[in-house]
Amino acid sequence: MTPRKPMLDPDHPMFSKAWVRWVTTVAPLAWGGAELWNGNAFWGVLFVAAGVYAGWKLLIYKP
Numbered sequence: 001m002t003p004r005k006p007m008l009d010p011d012h013p014m015f016s017k018a019w020v021r022w023v024t025t026v027a028p029l030a031w032g033g034a035e036l037w038n039g040n041a042f043w044g045v046l047f048v049a050a051g052v053y054a055g056w057k058l059l060i061y062k063p
Helices: 017-039 041-058
Strands: none
Touching: 017 041
């Protein structure tokens, strides 16, 4: 059985630049805000949760 890959790997070379980490965090948060503004609660909460998760994994959490 192969090991599971993480959903968002902060050690991936794509995330070596800080601006990529920030864009990966802020873009879903902004999209979620737009969805909430337009009254689409399901998609808004989904995208805000994705942005919060990305921010936690890429900006805050350091194992």
